[in-house]
Amino acid sequence: MEFIPGPDAEELRGVVRGFLEKRSSEAEVRRLMETETGYDPAVWRQAAEELGLQGLIIPERWGGSEASLVELGVVLEEMGRALFCAPFFGTVVLAANTLLCLGDEAANEAYLPGIAAGTTVATLAWGGANPLASTITASRDGGTWQLTGSAELVLDAAGASLILVLAATPDGLGVFAVADAASAAGLTRSPLTPLDSTRKLAALEFDGTPATAVGTPGAVLDQLRVALDQAVVALGCEQLGGAARVLEMSVEYANTRVQFGRKIGSFQAIKHRCADMLVEVESARSAAYYGAWAAVHEPDDLALAASLAGSVCSEAYTKVTLDNIQNHGGIGFTWEHPAHLYLKRAKSTQLFLGTPSTHRTRLATLLDIPEVLA
Template sequence: MNLDLRYTEEQELLRDSVRAMLGDHAPWTRVLKVAESTEPDDADLWRLLAVETGLAALAVPEHLGGAGATLAETAVVLEELGRACAPVPYLGTAVAARALLHLGETDLLRAVAGGEVIALALPFATGPAAPPPSDVEVTVLGDGGPLLNGTVRSVAEALRATVLLVPADGGLYVVDVTAAGVVREQVVSLDETRPLCDVAFWNAPARLLASGPRAAAALDAALVTGAALLASEQVGLAQWCLDTTVEHLRTRYQFGRAVGSFQALKHRLADLWVELVQARAAARHAAVCAAADDPDARLAAALAQAHCGPVAVRAAEECVQMHGGIGFTWEHPAHLYLKRAKSAAIAYGTAAHHRSVLAALVDLPSA
């Protein structure tokens, strides 16, 4: 398939509008305030994104209340959300929507278009090609519906969710979080802008969406999409770190000279710029492949995560270090980006996991 990886004019306009919106409603001081609060995310910003502008349902068909766009446009929004380190459950909802699209669940997709948060109840570090066995068991009593029992640990973006998609016993179930027997307990996580929680089910009523190969295919499609979209978020994060560091070195003076004039720092930033250009190409390829249902979507997502995760971490580390003393303080946003980069590096599979996936896809022995 011939894929065009360039940003379209519409996507550039989308980027500009989202960046302006986040500049007004998600400055880093607000992000830090939300991270320090007891709230799981920025509810006002989510309402703006999901309800007032419809950006959470970009890839949902128009007849279901969405925008009828593609995952390529969703990736553009995630770049800007990563650039702002925005504390909203956008990525998880987009991943869950991909599973629902695969299954043709129209009612739940309409809920996504209406601004509801739907989370996939899997551990945060779950990657495609190797989902862990579920600790949740399914029982059926008499003529009643299925009941779920068990615990899923370290689930991302589930604290704001109204609906959970739960893999269990070879099936995929939908659970209302307000139902009896569903308990969510927040756990300590490195990244305060993307909190985690343990979800326990005690005879929780559920509805079966799919079972067997159909459920497995929907779950796999969601995880591959998650890995592809996360790469765009990581690129946006790394771009902010590079831009902010360059601006700081241009204006910071030591020994009568701009710090950015020192050759050693120039070389470090040049190396980071090259890696970021490569990361953007890999992330864009993954997003376009996912949008087009390209046969190479799994390979593209694995390649993007194998490269973009480490690049984002390095960019955030360089940002902290090159800012000197201020970069290590709570009064500068660098720590927010470092935490997001470190946590994102394990979401939907680590770089090592994706290198193993790549090795298998190209028939090479893994290390």
């Protein structure tokens, strides 16, 4: 039994890496960080039209390739490696994947073709820290639903034309689509200044905003748990890509920087730190690859695999980015060096979709381990 991606996925990796080397260089990342939208629409369209990345997991009847989380994980790994500036995670991992898990044919027919074609930017929003206990409320007004409440930190929301909202109803949690979000009544978007400038965040305020139910309110909890677990695994794959690139940076620098007449990689402190970084990266690789494999082949184990990936990958990424700065010495602390960009991405993703301690607590519950030991 092998959890590593197969030859088809590795071939996809090569194509995506080549694309990102041309379209997501460090200079381009820094340029897009300073823009209002945070991405290049021409590159976004190229990713959809020439590579089919936005439609990777979308079924063919809606314009996609019908690939699995394994292939999506490889793509996200490469995007994390390049710090790709685009609303890909919000659009594909959060929005499209949630739509697919809910299985609402009418909603999928309405929204997925636009996502696959690269014409729709989408995201998923909720109020509070726990998506499954969203503080946003939805109430019926005749034949329509209206949303009330706020979402404090929403990824890729600034330019999203489709916003899926998790909201509480009298029957339980529901998912509601706000289409044509740019002109939606009662919706206010406030761009935020994030720690990680390579991604755009916004706060959303809903004040009687009209929305359409996706699935049946009160009967979507199980599907949402699956969607969120898959998103945690996908985030772990992205974190793995960044961590692996940071390790490469440290090794390259250790083999070229000379001090006291010797390459610094020959110093015990540096070589031992690089070895520890390798252990962290390979641990993250095992957790992320197993999570993607479990989502496809052993869905009953997905919750456990996602909790493991959410804990291991987040902490590994943060640790190796800090070690990378130490290995680079004074230059590693400068704005001009990319080390801080990876550290900021690591710290921001460590808090997204649950902290490592949250995932460990859930893992302990799933394994029936006493809380004192978790």
